[in-house]
Amino acid sequence: MFANGLTYLAIPGPSVMPDRVLRAMHRPAPNIYTGELHDVTRSLFPDLKAVAGTKHDVAIYIANGHGVWEAALSNVIAEGDTVLVLATGRFCVGWGEMADSLGAQVETIDFGDSDAVDLAQVEAALKADTGGKIKAILTVLVDTSTGVLNDIKGLRGVLDKVGHDALLMCDCIASLGCDEFQMDEWGVDITVAASQKGLMTPPGIGFVWFNDKADRVRGDMKRVSRYWDWRPRASGEEYWQFFDGTAPTHHLYGLREALDMIKEEGLSNIWARHEGLAKAIWAAIDAWSLDGPLAINVADVAQRSRAVTSLRLDEGQGDALRAWCEDAMGVTLGIGLGRTPASAFFRLGHMGHVNGHMVLGFLGTIDAGLKALGIAHGKGALEAASAVLADLAGAQPRIARADNSIDKCCG
Numbered sequence: 001m002f003a004n005g006l007t008y009l010a011i012p013g014p015s016v017m018p019d020r021v022l023r024a025m026h027r028p029a030p031n032i033y034t035g036e037l038h039d040v041t042r043s044l045f046p047d048l049k050a051v052a053g054t055k056h057d058v059a060i061y062i063a064n065g066h067g068v069w070e071a072a073l074s075n076v077i078a079e080g081d082t083v084l085v086l087a088t089g090r091f092c093v094g095w096g097e098m099a100d101s102l103g104a105q106v107e108t109i110d111f112g113d114s115d116a117v118d119l120a121q122v123e124a125a126l127k128a129d130t131g132g133k134i135k136a137i138l139t140v141l142v143d144t145s146t147g148v149l150n151d152i153k154g155l156r157g158v159l160d161k162v163g164h165d166a167l168l169m170c171d172c173i174a175s176l177g178c179d180e181f182q183m184d185e186w187g188v189d190i191t192v193a194a195s196q197k198g199l200m201t202p203p204g205i206g207f208v209w210f211n212d213k214a215d216r217v218r219g220d221m222k223r224v225s226r227y228w229d230w231r232p233r234a235s236g237e238e239y240w241q242f243f244d245g246t247a248p249t250h251h252l253y254g255l256r257e258a259l260d261m262i263k264e265e266g267l268s269n270i271w272a273r274h275e276g277l278a279k280a281i282w283a284a285i286d287a288w289s290l291d292g293p294l295a296i297n298v299a300d301v302a303q304r305s306r307a308v309t310s311l312r313l314d315e316g317q318g319d320a321l322r323a324w325c326e327d328a329m330g331v332t333l334g335i336g337l338g339r340t341p342a343s344a345f346f347r348l349g350h351m352g353h354v355n356g357h358m359v360l361g362f363l364g365t366i367d368a369g370l371k372a373l374g375i376a377h378g379k380g381a382l383e384a385a386s387a388v389l390a391d392l393a394g395a396q397p398r399i400a401r402a403d404n405s406i407d408k409c410c411g
C-alpha cells in the first residue's frame with residue numbers, strides 16, 4: 001500500500017549501494033590490457049591494506065565471501081591439517097564446513113547463538129593441544145547470523161599466553177569498515193572480506209590479507225590450487241595480480257569510488273557513525289522489548305556488532321513482520337538465517353552507506369509493522385532512537401572530517 005517509492009534493503013549484505021559507486025560503474029567496457037584500469041587496480045592495494053589495518057599483503061579475487069573462505073584455506077591448510085573453529089553462529093560453522101570439504105580435521109568449540117567467544121575455553125583447548133596439532137584458528141569478527149562481535153585482540157592474547165603457534169584467521173566479511181578492526185595491531189595472520197557489505201560495492205570481489213608468518217606457512221604447502229594461490233596475486237606480474245584471467249572491470253571502478261568515500265570520511269569517523277546508529281537501534285529495541293515477545297539476540301552490549309542486529313519474536317512473527325514491511329512499506333528486512341525456528345527471527349543490516357534518516361526510516365517501519373500485525377510491544381521506540389541521535393549529533397552537528405587514518409596506516 002505504501003511501498004511505491006524508493007525501496008530500501010535493510011539486510012546484512014548486500015548493503016545499500018551509494019549512487020557514487022553506481023555512477024562510477026556506469027561506463028562502457030574498458031581496455032583491460034593497459035591504461036586506466038591498471039592504474040585503478042594498482043591504486044586499490046594500499047587502500048585495501050589501510051582499511052584492514054595492515055602493512056602486509058592483500059590478494060584480490062573474483063569471488064564472494066564463500067570464495068575467499070576457500071582462497072584463504074587453500075593457501076595454508078592441506079588435507080589432514082587440523083583447524084579449530086570458534087562458532088558463534090552460522091558463518092564460522094560454514095567456514096569450518098569449507099575446511100572440512102578440503103580435507104581438514106575440523107574441531108569446533110560452540111559458544112551458542114547469543115554469546116561471543118569465551119577466551120578461557122579457547123585457552124583451555126590450546127593448552128590441551130600439547131602436540132601443536134591445531135594449525136589454524138578460524139574465527140569471525142562478527143557473525144552475521146547472530147550479530148555477535150568477537151574479541152579478536154583477546155584471542156591473540158590467548159595464543160601468545162599459551163605460546164601456541166596456530167595461525168589466527170579472521171572472517172571480517174560482515175563488518176570490515178563498520179566495526180573497528182586492526183589486523184596488525186591485533187595480531188591477526190589472515191583476514192578475509194568481500195565487497196558487498198561495509199565496502200559498499202556489489203557482490204563479486206573478495207580479499208585475503210596475509211602477513212609474513214601466514215606466507216611462510218603457504219611456502220611450506222606441497223601444493224596450492226592455481227586460482228587461489230595468493231602469491232602471484234599479491235606480488236606477481238600484472239597479469240596475475242590483476243586477476244588471472246579477465247578482470248572484474250566494473251567492480252574495480254566501483255570499489256575505487258567506495259574506497260574514496262571511506263578515505264573522505266575517515267575510518268574512525270565511519271566507526272563512530274556505525275556506533276551511534278547502532279546505539280539508536282538498540283534504544284528502539286530496548287523500548288519495544290519492555291512488553292511483548294521482541295528481544296535482541298545478543299544481551300551484552302560489548303558483544304554486539306555495530307553493523308548487523310539479530311532480533312527474535314514468537315514463531316512465525318519474524319516472517320510475518322518481514323513480509324509486512326516489504327509489502328506495505330517497501331523495506332526488506334533480513335531473514336532469520338541459521339536460526340530455529342527461523343520464522344521467529346529477523347535481522348537488520350546497518351552497514352556501510354547508512355545514515356540517521358535511513359535508520360529512523362526502518363525503525364519506524366518496524367514500529368508500524370508491530371502495530372499492524374497486533375504484535376505486543378513496548379511504546380516509545382522512535383522517541384528513544386531519535387533522542388540518542390539528537391544527543392550524539394548535538395545542536396550544531398559538524399560534518400565529520402576525515403582524519404586520514406586510512407592514509408596514515410600504509411602511506
Ligand SMILES: *Cc1c(COP(=O)(O)O)cnc(C)c1O
Pocket residue numbers: 013064065066067091140142143144171172173174175194203
Ligand atoms: C556475508 C558473510 C559471509 C558469506 O559471504 P558471501 O558473499 O555470501 O559468500 C561469510 N561470513 C560472514 C561473516 C558474512 O557476513
